[in-house]
Amino acid sequence: MTRCINCTRCVRFGEEIAGIVELGQLNRGEDAEIGTFIEKAVTTELSGNMIDICPVGALTSKPYAFKARSWELKKTESVDIHDAVGCNIRVDSRSGEVMRILPRLNEDVNEEWINDRTRFAYDGLKKNRLDRPYIRDEKTKKLVEATWDEALSFAASKLKTFKKDNIAAYAGDLADAESMYALKSLMKGLNVDQLECRVDGAKFDTTNKAGYSFNSTIAGIEEADAILLVGTNPRHEGTLINTRIRKTWLEKKLPIALIGEEVDLTYPYYHAGTTPQDLKKMADEHAGSVQAERPVMIVGMGAFKRDDGLEVHGLLHEAAEKLGVIKEGWNGFNVLHTGASRMAALEMDFTPARHFDINDMGLVYLLGVDDPETLRINLLQEELDELKEALADNDPIETLDALIDLQYVLDGAFLSFGLHGVKTDAFNEVHRSNMSKLGEDGKPIRREEDGKVMKGPNYFKPDMAQFIKNAKDQAA
Numbered sequence: 001m002t003r004c005i006n007c008t009r010c011v012r013f014g015e016e017i018a019g020i021v022e023l024g025q026l027n028r029g030e031d032a033e034i035g036t037f038i039e040k041a042v043t044t045e046l047s048g049n050m051i052d053i054c055p056v057g058a059l060t061s062k063p064y065a066f067k068a069r070s071w072e073l074k075k076t077e078s079v080d081i082h083d084a085v086g087c088n089i090r091v092d093s094r095s096g097e098v099m100r101i102l103p104r105l106n107e108d109v110n111e112e113w114i115n116d117r118t119r120f121a122y123d124g125l126k127k128n129r130l131d132r133p134y135i136r137d138e139k140t141k142k143l144v145e146a147t148w149d150e151a152l153s154f155a156a157s158k159l160k161t162f163k164k165d166n167i168a169a170y171a172g173d174l175a176d177a178e179s180m181y182a183l184k185s186l187m188k189g190l191n192v193d194q195l196e197c198r199v200d201g202a203k204f205d206t207t208n209k210a211g212y213s214f215n216s217t218i219a220g221i222e223e224a225d226a227i228l229l230v231g232t233n234p235r236h237e238g239t240l241i242n243t244r245i246r247k248t249w250l251e252k253k254l255p256i257a258l259i260g261e262e263v264d265l266t267y268p269y270y271h272a273g274t275t276p277q278d279l280k281k282m283a284d285e286h287a288g289s290v291q292a293e294r295p296v297m298i299v300g301m302g303a304f305k306r307d308d309g310l311e312v313h314g315l316l317h318e319a320a321e322k323l324g325v326i327k328e329g330w331n332g333f334n335v336l337h338t339g340a341s342r343m344a345a346l347e348m349d350f351t352p353a354r355h356f357d358i359n360d361m362g363l364v365y366l367l368g369v370d371d372p373e374t375l376r377i378n379l380l381q382e383e384l385d386e387l388k389e390a391l392a393d394n395d396p397i398e399t400l401d402a403l404i405d406l407q408y409v410l411d412g413a414f415l416s417f418g419l420h421g422v423k424t425d426a427f428n429e430v431h432r433s434n435m436s437k438l439g440e441d442g443k444p445i446r447r448e449e450d451g452k453v454m455k456g457p458n459y460f461k462p463d464m465a466q467f468i469k470n471a472k473d474q475a476a
Contacts, residue, residue, distance in 0.1 A: 003058040004034055010050040010059060017113070018044040019246050019266025034058075045239050048119040052103065052112075063120060064100040068092075073099060080118045081174055084337035085218070085238045087114050091122075098122045108219045115239035158363060159190065168194035168361040171350050172368030173339030180345055183367050193353040194361065197345030199369050200338070201378040202301050203309030206351050211317065213343070215331040216296055222248050224332065226292035228272075228323070229258045230279060230316065232300020235265050238336050241298070242266065255292075257282075260302055276312050283319035290324045296332040297325045307385065341368075357382070359405055376413045383409055422467040433462040 006025065011034065014020045022040040026033055036042060042050075051059050073092040080087040088104035101122055103114040133151035134143040146154070159167070169187050171180045180197070187195060205211050216224070221244045234242040242265060248254060249267045256269040259279050272282055297320050303312050317326075317333070325332045337343060345351075358364060358379060383406045390398035414420040436459045439445045444453045 003056045005056055006032055006034065007055060009053045010034065013050055013053055014044060017243060018046045020044045045115050046113060048116045049113050061100060063123060068094050068099050077104060080114065081340040082117050082121060083238055084340055084342055085109065085240050087118055087240055089114060089118060098125055110240045113240060113243060162362045164191045166362035167192045168356060168358060169365040170199055170367065170369045171197045171341065171345050172199055172370055173341055175341045175368035177344040179367060180341065180350055181348055183365065184348060184350055194356045195350050196352055197342060197350045200301060200305060202304040204304045204313040205310060206346055210331060211313065212335045212346060214334040216334055218244060221245060221296060223294050224248060224296040225252065225254050226295040227254065227256045228297045230297065230299045231260045231303030232298060232336050233263045234298065234336060237300055237338050241336060276315055279319050280315060283322040287322035292324065294330055294332060295323060295325050296334065298334045298336055300336050301338050376416060379409045422470050426464065426467045429462045433460060436460050
């Protein structure tokens with residue numbers, strides 16, 4: 001770091017803004033230099049901002065270094081789409097290629113910072129992008145390149161073969177508002193009411209805007225004198241919200257509590273529990289006795305991605321009223337979404353008129369739903385819930401139906417993840433591995449306390465790596 005002048009801006013940023021103590025000044029006198037402490041690395045999700053505040057260019061962006069001159073770049077003001085915070089950014093491009101992304105000053109949202117995902121994710125724009133339509137061949141089951149006219153004609157013909165009650169549309173977290181509005185208009189033209197934007201499986205009441213908005217505003221966090229976090233990790237779900245909370249804590253040393261998974265948030269907090277019952281207990285114990293004038297509650301999607309999400313939403317509203325979060329002249333009830341398009345979709349009512357089962361749909365329109373893992377997990381969970389109900393009701397017909405639906409969704413998952421061609425061989429490998437648990441006498445070795453089958457002397461782990469390689473070869 002021959003350019004470094006030991007101004008310690010990066011050190012102070014880490015300690016004051018990012019909340020880490022991993023960078024400091026080493027040695028003394030003419031040997032003094034900035035570096036990480038022993039066995040430490042800069043782990044903050046805000047590390048890229050150190051590039052911006054370095055006054056002499058000792059810290060530089062490796063992906064951008066020596067790639068372009070600043071006067072060659074076209075500068076476009078934009079908004080980040082990697083979370084729901086809406087950080088203001090500037091996209092610098094040359095000849096249609098994004099070269100770097102920098103923060104844009106907005107005191108009401110991100111101030112002058114952005115997180116590392118926002119800053120460095122642009123390399124994903126260069127590889128594996130869909131730039132033309134494909135149609136799956138019905139015989140080979142492989143995707144075949146098509147023209148736009150062919151693709152649109154194919155889609156239109158498919159739409160005409162299904163009734164309105166067998167069509168559904170999903171809008172993903174990265175879909176733009178204009179496209180979602182166009183899709184909703186298309187579905188309404190077909191009298192389709194099965195619309196959904198909560199592809200992560202979150203369940204909450206959408207009838208009242210205040211129930212799913214960030215009512216205090218992000219800048220309003222600085223007015224808070226007490227903060228309760230519920231089912232969220234703002235450090236990763238909304239990094240610049242977490243930065244604002246830390247800033248407020250440094251200035252006021254206000255009390256902060258968390259109900260949910262215990263995590264490192266870069267500031268101290270009281271862990272009040274992990275379940276909705278812990279929230280109810282807190283609300284009942286402190287009802288009407290909270291001294292804070294402007295308490296804030298920030299609720300993450302973790303509170304709603306549950307089977308009882310709607311009930312939890314009602315409990316949250318009751319707790320907010322008891323704790324003084326909602327009162328005359330102040331609404332500190334905030335929902336922290338994780339999808340950039342979620343609020344726009346909710347504003348245009350891209351939600352179902354009534355609950356529907358995706359497995360009953362013959363055609364599903366997916367607009368930017370590029371998270372097959374979440375979709376498949378939600379489908380499997382839905383079928384598992386139906387299986388539980390069928391077993392509880394001792395209904396053999398519904399039990400068989402739920403088991404078949406589970407198998408159907410599993411087969412779809414194999415196809416979606418590109419593993420359908422190796423399913424049989426992989427199953428046989430796992431079966432052989434399970435059979436190797438048997439003892440020398442060919443009988444299972446069971447644990448006395450619960451009867452679980454233990455691993456025998458000849459046990460071997462299944463080799464799944466060979467099938468992943470085969471799947472990639474088949475895809476090629």
